[in-house]
Amino acid sequence: MVDTTKNTLVYTTWGPKSAKPVNPITISKLVSKAKRPLLVAGSELMKDEVMLEKAVAIASKGIPVAATGHSIKGFLDKGVEAKYNNIHSLAHFLGDKNWTGLDGKGGYDLILFFGHKKYYLNQVLSGFKNFTDLKTIAIERHFMQNASFSFGNLKPDLHVEALDELIENL
Amino acid sequence: MSNVPKGQISIEELENVHITIGKIVGAIEEKYEKTEAGGMTPKPGVSALRDWDHSLLSRYQPVYTPMCDQCCYCTFGKCDLTGNKEGACGINMEGHQAREFLLRVITGAAAHSGHGRHILHYLTDKYGKDHPIDVGPSNLLAPNIQTVTGIEPKTLGDLEPAIEYVEEQLTQLLATVHMGQEGAAIDFESKALHGGMLDHVGMEISDLAQISCLGMPKSDPEAPLAEIGMGCIDATKPMLLAIGHNVAGVANIIDYMEEKGIADQVELGGLCCTAIDMTRYQMDQGGVPHAKVVGTLAKELKMIRSGIPDVIVVDEQCVRADVLQEASRLSIPVITTNDKIMYGLPNRSNDNVDDIIEDLTSGKEKGALVLDLDLLGELAPRLTLEMSPIRKEKGIKALPNEEELKVLIDKCVQCNACELVCPNNLPIMKAMEIGADGDFTKFEFVHDQCAGCGRCDQACPKEIPVLDVIEKASQKAIMEEKGHIRSGRGQISDPDIRAEGVNLVMGTTPGIIALVGCSNYPDGTKDLYKMADEMLRRNYIVLTSGCSAMDLGMYKDENGETLYEKYPSKFLGGNLINVGSCVSNSHITGTAIKVAAIFAQRNITGNFEETADYIMNRIGAVGVAWGAYSQKAASIGTGCNRYGIPVVVGPHGSKYRRALIGKPYVEEDWKVFDARNGEEMPISASPEFLLTTVETVEELMPMLAKNCIRPSDNNMGRMIKLTHYMELSQKYLGHMPEDWYKFVRSETDLPLAKREELLKILEKDQGWEIDWKRKKILSGPTTKLDVTAQPTNLKRLCKGEC
Incomplete structure (x- = not known):
């Protein structure tokens, strides 16, 4: 079992409410319990083939993918269905109870974030934290304090291990 | 006060004595009321354009991403506003974020206008208030000033009442930031839009004054x-x-x-x-x-x-x-x-x-x-x-020598502190690791992406001067940093507008891409070059200014040419135009205003709302502040927004705390009036935002093409724009955009070479009815192609309403 909760050091804080650091197994349980989970995959995946493979593996567990930035190219190249979305627009739509989702079947109750720039994702998550009831989970290499749940700060090899454990338990 | 106009008085008894009347309170205002009362809102106050703002904000809703969950404004607090809670003064998170955004905008506007005030005074003292404004072969010298204030300045002295108006309004806006008072986010947003508009007036004053007095290029496409x-x-x-x-x-x-x-x-x-x-x-x-x-x-x-x-x-x-x-x-x-x-x-x-x-x-x-x-x-x-x-x-020694460099790199304990504090989380630790073996390629990568903030120095527990190490290790790359920039040419001239205005409004020149703002890029400076090169090759007009104009000149192609050497700089499709410095950004909105005034013969004088309405519905322009960091970039962008010009910022721009984004799936939001008869007319969702952030340049490029689409496009224009949108999506995102069909009004909007193939898709996937014999769409599109339509957001401009 990988412990992904040890290092939650941050450079600056947003405020009193911060993400709960969690282990991969906890995340897998949260995702499994969700009625409508969504993987929001970012363009940083395009810089690292290993990370892209992990995202593809998560998607292959039946979690729909909103591909932000130009990450859609990575998914389509690997034959994985994904829908392009600008992350800022997507965040706006996710907060709208009248939005019918990527497939027209309704909104989502749990959002998993992977492959994003740290500072950018923290801003997007700040919007979720303050203006929606959505559960957000970050499985990035850095602690994302504005998510509901997040991995702590991880060295690259430990991050890969944690992702493998998460995928295995999904 | 007196009604005496400014000028000179001779007193007969005193030979050769003239008294110069600089300004008599009341006289100037009266002059403009009498002679230049063109539009409905000369010198608008804080609430004068509120209806226009609210109409913009109903389609493009504020999306808040707080930088801090607390409010520390007054001694009631600090207050925790997490979850949109109210603080002690009654303001909630939404309202506070809107107020914070307003504060950024008026800070930026004050910076430009303070600059304007300083340089105007300085140059007036030096050259006299009667020094003519000379910015090139134009009659419309000051499009922003004229549209907003109703003033048509001809001399430096004429700029004085314009800067006074800006200063007075900025004071009013700053007053609204005081604790309590305004509680509605939407009205803070309206005030922010007001501040942005003022910024473009302040910038224009600065640049008109310096162009006129300091011998700067005057609408010169051959600026050196x-x-x-x-x-x-x-x-x-x-x-x-x-x-x-x-x-x-x-x-x-x-x-x-x-x-x-x-x-x-x-x-x-x-x-x-x-x-x-x-x-x-x-x-x-x-x-x-x-x-x-x-x-x-x-x-x-x-x-x-x-x-x-x-x-x-x-x-x-x-x-x-x-x-x-x-x-x-x-x-x-x-x-x-x-x-x-x-x-x-x-x-x-x-x-x-x-x-x-x-x-x-x-x-x-x-x-x-x-x-x-x-x-x-x-x-x-x-x-x-x-x-x-x-x-x-x-023997002042700056950077470490090579031996010292090695010692410093070897001191690194791979703790990752530098990476954690780096605004871009750059892989400094990795650079140190491989740098220890004499391989500096990663340092060169870091140098290119580094915004030079120096936070890494302060974080290092081993007191390594990290930035010095990066710079020393990158000396080879730094020595190669040589390029060319075209000197800022200032305004787009009236004759330029006459020649190109029709192409912009019809869409046959697919759009104006304005690359502006600072250097806080997400992935280094070259992205800007790639973006400009791609859009120029596709015949967009690329305007640039400030730091973006600089970074565009830093790279050369295989022929050793920078973009400034590769592309001409006339106001035509496929041309790259550096308008100048930060304050020259006013010429970008000024260009759009000039199209309304010169090409469409609209009365712009003191007529903001109608001018903005024209620009929003007809001119395909998108601003890009890819590395925006300053408050000035926020005010510049917000000024564009009030004119209906959408702006994209890079991912760091999310820290401005709010975006303005529409919901393409809400049909009600995408309607305008047809001024010919007042009927509602559905339009395609473009621009789909007024301010948003984008992750990468690959994502950005198709987005630019899409958001240049306007209701007024003729079929040729729409076909060109749609072609670029589809091609750029396929090139950079690897797929046909899902919403492309929403921009099709008739078969003539479809790219000629792919028309049949696309008609088949429309029939199969969207259920549109096609007459295959004539290759004509019979039913399906939600928007109509009617080149005689007069799209407007202002009901009062419709026939029978006035």
């Missing part, structure tokens, strides 16, 4: 090229470095050096917009620019730490707060020249030049505040010539 890059600086010469945004003082330095014949003895370089304006100074007749451009703010700390400058002169705005400390470490005297930056230095404005030089060369003082710009003109170059040998003799 200047050298740019850290690698172009001749470090063997005494070097004078100017940093900031206000060229008034440096103009005097150039004059002094020319007059004394010492220009070739001093290497004059600049950072930020002062640098751009130095290359514009006295270039209206062509020639070789008097200075070189080092680069953007991202190069500021790097350039100082290089130890090359012998003297630094700062003026205002984007200047690091620690220039004096950094420079002092390397025995570089700093001269501050403006009230906005004084660094605690003694005021030497009334002292003798020789005395000041003595105090600075001896090291008695680290710098001087010199507000007398004539004094500065002599002081700075003389001091540079004297400091250079002194610093050489002292």
